[in-house]
Amino acid sequence: GAVVSQHPSRVICKSGTSVKIECRSLDFQATTMFWYRQFPKQSLMLMATSNEGSKATYEQGVEKDKFLINHASLTLSTLTVTSAHPEDSSFYICSASKGAGGNTIYFGEGSWLTVV
Amino acid sequence: KQEVTQIPAALSVPEGENLVLNCSFTDSAIYNLQWFRQDPGKGLTSLLLIQSSQREQTSGRLNASLDKSSGRSTLYIAASQPGDSATYLCAVRPWGGSEKLVFGKGTKLTVNP
Numbered sequence: 169g170a171v172v173s174q175h176p177s178r179v180i181c182k183s184g185t186s187v188k189i190e191c192r193s194l195d196f197q198a199t200t201m202f203w204y205r206q207f208p209k210q211s212l213m214l215m216a217t218s219n220e221g222s223k224a225t226y227e228q229g230v231e232k233d234k235f236l237i238n239h240a241s242l243t244l245s246t247l248t249v250t251s252a253h254p255e256d257s258s259f260y261i262c263s264a265s266k267g268a269g270g271n272t273i274y275f276g277e278g279s280w281l282t283v284v
Numbered sequence: 285k286q287e288v289t290q291i292p293a294a295l296s297v298p299e300g301e302n303l304v305l306n307c308s309f310t311d312s313a314i315y316n317l318q319w320f321r322q323d324p325g326k327g328l329t330s331l332l333l334i335q336s337s338q339r340e341q342t343s344g345r346l347n348a349s350l351d352k353s354s355g356r357s358t359l360y361i362a363a364s365q366p367g368d369s370a371t372y373l374c375a376v377r378p379w380g381g382s383e384k385l386v387f388g389k390g391t392k393l394t395v396n397p
Binding site: 174200202204209210211212213214217261263265272273274275276277278280 | 288318320325326327328330333373375377382383384385386387388389390
């Protein structure tokens with residue numbers, strides 16, 4: 169079946185540095201991918217919609233200059249957390265849908281980011 | 285703005301018990317509703333997806349119902365097993381063509397052997 173893969177699954181970075189998370193659709197093309205963030209004991213919250221070949225659409229309150237999204241191909245979207253701070257430590261997860269109408273949405277394995 | 289609430293936040297039951305997890309949403313204009321399972325430190329596994337025109341879906345020991353007019357869904361787990369221990373998330377896809385989902389905070393289920 170369809171698989172969405174995220175890398176890395178866990179990353180620790182120093183405060184002030186940038187970290188990139190990749191989301192790949194392994195056996196299907198995804199014109200749209202979604203990036204979510206989940207803080208402990210909270211809901212998954214949509215951060216942005218990643219559109220292949222165009223700019224991402226960010227949800228209210230999400231800083232587009234801090235969370236850079238690039239969707240350069242139909243199988244890869246990347247999220248870069250720039251100048252990371254401890255409060256950015258969270259679980260980041262992407263999703264992509266397959267097929268017309270996008271009825272089936274597949275999630276990646278998620279990436280745990282810890283900023284120290 | 286669509287809001288999704290899940291009750292209870294946590295549930296602990298003995299093995300073999302049947303149980304019900306609840307999900308409510310504020311806007312009935314949904315495209316579908318989906319139940320996911322999330323294991324600690326892991327991604328999401330889709331369990332059941334109910335289209336807005338459907339009232340229930342079944343998969344093995346799981347049965348999910350949808351009452352769109354009242355903004356409610358339930359996930360019924362029969363004969364619970366320790367391996368069912370996980371956090372169960374309810375998510376709605378709003379009507380309108382977007383594939384983005386609105387999630388509840390989840391119910392953390394512990395099935396004790």
